[in-house]
Amino acid sequence: SGPAAPPAATPSGASRRPGTCPRLAAPACACSAIPIPGSRWTARWCSGSQVPKVSRVRTAQEFHVHGGSAVVSGVLQALGSVPGLRPAEAGEFTRRAFAHGKLSLTEVEGLADLIHAETEAQRRQALRQLDGELGHLCHGWAKTLTKALAHVEAYIDFGEDDNLEEGVLERANSQVRELELALSAHLRDARRGQRLRSGAHIVVTGPPNAGKSSLVNLLSRKPVSIVSPEPGTTRDVLETPVDLAGFPALLSDTAGLREGAGPVEQEGVRRARQRLEQADLILAVLDATDLASPSSRSFLDTVVVPAGAGSPSENSQRLLLVLNKSDLLPRGGPDLSPHLPPHLLLSCLTGEGLDGLLEALRKELAEVCGDPSTGPPLLTRARHQHHLQGCLDALSHYKQTKDLALAAEALRLARGHLARITGGGDTEEILDIIFRDFCVGK
Numbered sequence: 001s002g003p004a005a006p007p008a009a010t011p012s013g014a015s016r017r018p019g020t021c022p023r024l025a026a027p028a029c030a031c032s033a034i035p036i037p038g039s040r041w042t043a044r045w046c047s048g049s050q051v052p053k054v055s056r057v058r059t060a061q062e063f064h065v066h067g068g069s070a071v072v073s074g075v076l077q078a079l080g081s082v083p084g085l086r087p088a089e090a091g092e093f094t095r096r097a098f099a100h101g102k103l104s105l106t107e108v109e110g111l112a113d114l115i116h117a118e119t120e121a122q123r124r125q126a127l128r129q130l131d132g133e134l135g136h137l138c139h140g141w142a143k144t145l146t147k148a149l150a151h152v153e154a155y156i157d158f159g160e161d162d163n164l165e166e167g168v169l170e171r172a173n174s175q176v177r178e179l180e181l182a183l184s185a186h187l188r189d190a191r192r193g194q195r196l197r198s199g200a201h202i203v204v205t206g207p208p209n210a211g212k213s214s215l216v217n218l219l220s221r222k223p224v225s226i227v228s229p230e231p232g233t234t235r236d237v238l239e240t241p242v243d244l245a246g247f248p249a250l251l252s253d254t255a256g257l258r259e260g261a262g263p264v265e266q267e268g269v270r271r272a273r274q275r276l277e278q279a280d281l282i283l284a285v286l287d288a289t290d291l292a293s294p295s296s297r298s299f300l301d302t303v304v305v306p307a308g309a310g311s312p313s314e315n316s317q318r319l320l321l322v323l324n325k326s327d328l329l330p331r332g333g334p335d336l337s338p339h340l341p342p343h344l345l346l347s348c349l350t351g352e353g354l355d356g357l358l359e360a361l362r363k364e365l366a367e368v369c370g371d372p373s374t375g376p377p378l379l380t381r382a383r384h385q386h387h388l389q390g391c392l393d394a395l396s397h398y399k400q401t402k403d404l405a406l407a408a409e410a411l412r413l414a415r416g417h418l419a420r421i422t423g424g425g426d427t428e429e430i431l432d433i434i435f436r437d438f439c440v441g442k
């Protein structure tokens, strides 16, 4: 058979030229060798084996090959035959960068989040973390603690000899107080960064037949739920991940809230109520043409009004009220607004009002998840929250104890928690600070 075309593993700029077949036994062999530019590598192909051979490995190289799986596995097979060469393990390079102090743990997490980011807001948050913003913040806090600890230790060592400048302990106390305030403020925001990472929980609720499933399908742009004119169509909780104006969200369609239905529907209603309690944002849907019905009135009184639609208080859940089926309202009919909490008009059928709803959702989600492009970096994982809380607990021990040795130990503990966020920790630096920051023995 005539000469076979070599598999296409062509580093950019490389030109193919005939080479010598390492398997000369194959008579019809048409071999090719490619000198890899900028290196002493040569990739060779032999039509006898159809496996590229890579020889004289010297430096790190990047291969650009055609995407066919046979070609890729051929190249990998050839690389695998080079002594000492092995495939990298998952995350190995990042792990090495961390081990060599090139990346902190929070930066590593940022890189992982960037790889998995599915929405614009997630990408922006991950990039900020990868840039080291959260790490720098933690380092700043740890530095403050190190100073406070140095002050306390200096007082323990030199205070009684009256060798130390005045007010050392007071300075440590005020540093701790300021730090406590900063940490508490961050902890209050803790859930936002996590929501942005994993998606805010939006629960679509309302009386039967209001158009909840139609809205879920409209927002997710796919037929997630069955839509039918029969009230009580949706029984179970149906979840779908969506990208809403750049924010990640998990949208849950639920059973229509009503009493007296059969046991299966009752279970659906129970699940719907349970899901409502976990919602970061409630999307309450009512049929605009059916506002006077008992189910609509009861829904307004039990779900919408307690949540304080449009003006959520500190402890209430965020809620957006949507009046659906606006296309069925008579033109020039009575204005519904005075009798209802703040709401948006929508028609899932025609799409009218959808832009307004998306804008309202964007604003709500920016509140729920935090805006990743402004403000201080957010805590993105439960791990960060746990260590920050641990740090705060240790600081509260510091304030309570009268024993200076125990106070110093509490500060060490607090600093250890902060260090664990970024994956580091150093105790030796305190000594440097004692002698650099103080005029000991005047």
Ligand SMILES: Nc1nc2c(ncn2[C@@H]2O[C@H](COP(=O)(O)OP(=O)(O)OP(=O)(O)O)[C@@H](O)[C@H]2O)c(=O)[nH]1
Residues within 6 Å of the ligand: 206, 207, 208, 209, 210, 211, 212, 213, 214, 215, 226, 227, 228, 229, 230, 231, 232, 233, 234, 235, 254, 255, 256, 324, 325, 326, 327, 328, 346, 347, 348, 349, 350
């Ligand atoms: N005219 C009009 N009909 C709508 C609109 N939205 C939904 N519908 C219709 O209303 C009926 C109920 O819609 P669904 O989306 O199934 O309502 P649901 O709230 O999920 O109902 P359950 O699951 O039974 O609680 C269907 O026949 C829809 O086609 C709308 O904006 N305008």
Ligand SMILES: [Mg+2]
Residues within 6 Å of the ligand: 212, 213, 214, 225, 226, 227, 233, 234, 253, 254
């Ligand atoms: Mg439904």
